[in-house]
Amino acid sequence: MPCQLLPICSLDSPGILRFNLGASILRRAFPFKLKYLPFPAKPARILRHSSDSVGIARRNSLRLDNSRFPSKQKSLVKDDAQLGDRQFKEMERDGKRSSRGKNKIALGDGKINPKASVQDTIFSKRSDDSSKSLQVISKGRGKRTLDGSGGRASKIFPSKRRVSTQLGEEDEGEDWNSDSHPKFTAPSNSAQLKKGKSVNAVCAVSPIISASEDESYLSETRFEHCSLSSLSLKGIKDAGYVRMTMVQEATLPLILQGGTTVGKDVLAKAKTGTGKTVAFLTSAFPQFYHLQVVSLQLPAIEVISKLPTFDLDRKRPSINVLVICPTRELALQAAAEADKLLKYHPSIGVQAVIGGTRLTQEQRHMQANPCQILIATPGRLKDHIENTTGFVSRLNGVKILVLDEADRLLDMGFRKDIERIISTVPKQRQTLLFSATIPNDVRQICHISLKKDYKFISTVEEGSEETHSQVKQMHLIAPLEKHFSILYCILKKHISEDFDYKVIVFCTTAMLTKLVADLLSKLHLNVREIHSRKSQSYRTKVSEEFRQSKGLILVSSDVSARGVDYPDVTLVVQVGLPSDREQYVHRLGRTGRKGKEGKGVLMLAPWESFFLTTIKDLPITEASLPSIDPNAARQVEQAVKLVDMKNKESAYQAWLGYYNSDKNIGRDKSKLVELANEFSRSLGLRDPPAIPKLILRKMGLHNVPGLHSK
Numbered sequence: 001m002p003c004q005l006l007p008i009c010s011l012d013s014p015g016i017l018r019f020n021l022g023a024s025i026l027r028r029a030f031p032f033k034l035k036y037l038p039f040p041a042k043p044a045r046i047l048r049h050s051s052d053s054v055g056i057a058r059r060n061s062l063r064l065d066n067s068r069f070p071s072k073q074k075s076l077v078k079d080d081a082q083l084g085d086r087q088f089k090e091m092e093r094d095g096k097r098s099s100r101g102k103n104k105i106a107l108g109d110g111k112i113n114p115k116a117s118v119q120d121t122i123f124s125k126r127s128d129d130s131s132k133s134l135q136v137i138s139k140g141r142g143k144r145t146l147d148g149s150g151g152r153a154s155k156i157f158p159s160k161r162r163v164s165t166q167l168g169e170e171d172e173g174e175d176w177n178s179d180s181h182p183k184f185t186a187p188s189n190s191a192q193l194k195k196g197k198s199v200n201a202v203c204a205v206s207p208i209i210s211a212s213e214d215e216s217y218l219s220e221t222r223f224e225h226c227s228l229s230s231l232s233l234k235g236i237k238d239a240g241y242v243r244m245t246m247v248q249e250a251t252l253p254l255i256l257q258g259g260t261t262v263g264k265d266v267l268a269k270a271k272t273g274t275g276k277t278v279a280f281l282t283s284a285f286p287q288f289y290h291l292q293v294v295s296l297q298l299p300a301i302e303v304i305s306k307l308p309t310f311d312l313d314r315k316r317p318s319i320n321v322l323v324i325c326p327t328r329e330l331a332l333q334a335a336a337e338a339d340k341l342l343k344y345h346p347s348i349g350v351q352a353v354i355g356g357t358r359l360t361q362e363q364r365h366m367q368a369n370p371c372q373i374l375i376a377t378p379g380r381l382k383d384h385i386e387n388t389t390g391f392v393s394r395l396n397g398v399k400i401l402v403l404d405e406a407d408r409l410l411d412m413g414f415r416k417d418i419e420r421i422i423s424t425v426p427k428q429r430q431t432l433l434f435s436a437t438i439p440n441d442v443r444q445i446c447h448i449s450l451k452k453d454y455k456f457i458s459t460v461e462e463g464s465e466e467t468h469s470q471v472k473q474m475h476l477i478a479p480l481e482k483h484f485s486i487l488y489c490i491l492k493k494h495i496s497e498d499f500d501y502k503v504i505v506f507c508t509t510a511m512l513t514k515l516v517a518d519l520l521s522k523l524h525l526n527v528r529e530i531h532s533r534k535s536q537s538y539r540t541k542v543s544e545e546f547r548q549s550k551g552l553i554l555v556s557s558d559v560s561a562r563g564v565d566y567p568d569v570t571l572v573v574q575v576g577l578p579s580d581r582e583q584y585v586h587r588l589g590r591t592g593r594k595g596k597e598g599k600g601v602l603m604l605a606p607w608e609s610f611f612l613t614t615i616k617d618l619p620i621t622e623a624s625l626p627s628i629d630p631n632a633a634r635q636v637e638q639a640v641k642l643v644d645m646k647n648k649e650s651a652y653q654a655w656l657g658y659y660n661s662d663k664n665i666g667r668d669k670s671k672l673v674e675l676a677n678e679f680s681r682s683l684g685l686r687d688p689p690a691i692p693k694l695i696l697r698k699m700g701l702h703n704v705p706g707l708h709s710k
């Protein structure tokens with residue numbers, strides 16, 4: 001074995017991993033021989049499509065055939081980014097700030113109860129039957145199920161049901177397969193090996209441990225123990241879910257207590273990637289019993305169909321379950337999950353309505369395919385409330401309102417829209433708020449959506465962190481001018497260590513995301529980008545591709561920070577200041593899902609290090625600064641030169657806007673401009689780019705020396 005090719009493992013890496021890493025490299029070099037070696041064959045780079053996970057894409061005829069060959073995939077479309085107001089909107093969306101206090105872990109009747117244990121309170125009001133299941137739960141954490149499935153998602157069946165979302169026609173102009181786009185070229189195996197070798201010694205980031213899975217996120221309770229209909233149970237089983245996750249076990253019995261009447265409101269907190277989506281979707285099932293009865297009462301339907309034309313609106317079923325998600329990707333994902341679970345409820349329709357698509361098209365679609373479950377982003381939902389005929393009367397039927405990522409939705413950025421939406425749904429409803437982070441200020445204002453006697457359920461044990469212990473967290477403080485080289489180093493090292501790497505690099509704004517993606521692809525890394533400046537069809541394609549791929553880096557703004565369930569992400573890198581503690585936790589939560597291992601690196605400049613105090617309770621350790629290989633530094637310098645000037649200008653302006661809105665950094669304007677100009681130098685620019693006067697005025701920077709205006 002050519003040991004000089006093996007990556008240098010950090011001291012805390014178990015010996016066995018060194019073998020695996022070596023094996024991974026050997027597999028690349030000698031794939032034909034490896035079948036004789038006593039370790040499993042290399043997993044496919046592109047995971048086989050599960051029919052359901054691509055349900056939406058399939059319905060919208062988004063062909064992802066070339067995603068089977070990510071390294072050869074073509075570059076995507078031109079960004080439609082324009083400077084000016086849209087940039088402010090992006091910053092508002094992606095760079096929202098809020099000052100929040102530390103979380104308390106609590107549970108009870110809407111009051112913080114630091115002493116009560118989760119299970120005590122959850123099950124205290126249960127019937128005898130439920131307390132039996134409590135005993136099982138308390139004993140059985142982390143054990144395997146009798147059938148050995150361990151509750152893991154296994155086979156997923158194709159669904160013939162309909163989740164619908166419409167992609168705008170204006171988006172169809174992007175040709176995913178067009179030859180006119182420049183190609184991404186992945187490094188050849190041997191080249192990659194060589195480059196991998198060159199960065200081994202310089203990066204302090206230890207290797208990722210291959211995908212072992214901890215089952216502590218699963219409870220011992222099986223779905224069949226819950227009072228769900230046999231059809232719902234069949235759907236759950238087909239989705240591959242056998243045992244409930246801890247949050248499902250904690251919330252479902254409580255939420256379902258109401259049966260077909262209005263049940264308790266619930267505010268639930270559980271760590272990222274632990275099955276909150278299934279928890280709130282399954283809670284909606286009693287609504288389906290009701291709907292099934294209606295659909296069987298054919299005479300009633302007959303009567304409705306004979307109503308005069310002015311009454312035809314009533315033919316559209318009311319929306320019974322309304323789920324609101326902060327991002328489009330998340331809404332699409334929740335709709336796909338609902339579709340999967342409702343496989344055996346053919347009369348129940350699910351539809352996603354999201355921004356970035358044509359409203360009229362969505363309206364037509366809603367009319368043609370009425371749904372009882374609507375999953376929406378707030379802005380688009382408000383558009384429908386204001387512009388779609390009959391929509392408000394359909395919302396009169398809402399029995400369950402779910403706010404997924406509740407703290408984000410109740411944050412100032414969305415608060416007004418949410419209040420407007422809440423005012424259109426009936427007061428007599430059940431409201432469910434779910435998130436991995438519920439800061440105190442959100443607890444203070446959640447009464448705008450919850451009834452007074454709501455239950456707070458937290459599966460994050462008192463005194464434990466909101467992040468997963470199997471995710472190794474590190475931070476790295478380095479001068480801005482070194483950030484690109486260090487990022488390159490970290491990525492190269494990670495790629496060399498883990499053949500099945502799947503990395504998300506989070507950047508502070510959309511334009512910085514674009515710049516970093518551009519830079520990394522010029523460095524021949526296999527990169528995709530996703531942010532709000534991209535069209536929705538592009539975002540959906542990239543998101544789906546990343547979900548199914550391995551050996552890919554997704555450079556993302558905060559559109560992917562919350563909720564998005566990309567399986568097997570091996571590393572999350574956060575470049576620059578996260579907007580707040582919660583955003584740090586959610587971004588990190590894209591790795592280490594479902595008990596898997598993962599790693600997170602937070603890269604800050606020295607003047608951003610104050611952020612570390614907001615996460616000081618998390619197990620984050622300092623990584624030593626890598627000494628940058630001169631060759632890598634040269635490559636980065638060359639690549640920076642190749643990045644389009646327009647791109648650099650937009651990134652500079654976005655940078656200024658983002659940090660200007662940070663209350664720590666934006667307070668001292670002269671210092672801010674100094675730092676911005678340091679950033680501009682890191683882009684290889686001698687003079688900082690000029691910014692339109694109007695924008696400078698909007699930022700309150702029009703008279704600050706050191707800025708160029710145009």
Ligand SMILES: Nc1ncnc2c1ncn2[C@@H]1O[C@H](COP(=O)(O)OP(=O)(O)OP(=O)(O)O)[C@@H](O)[C@H]1O
Pocket residue numbers: 151152153240241242243244245248270271272273274275276277278435436562563564565589593594
């Ligand atoms: N009972 C279950 N058994 C096995 N897997 C499950 C179960 N419930 C959900 N999952 C899977 O767990 C993964 C994570 O679920 P989900 O995305 O709902 O997590 P989450 O808690 O909402 O995360 P986030 O806080 O990031 O939004 C998904 O792939 C989902 O299919």
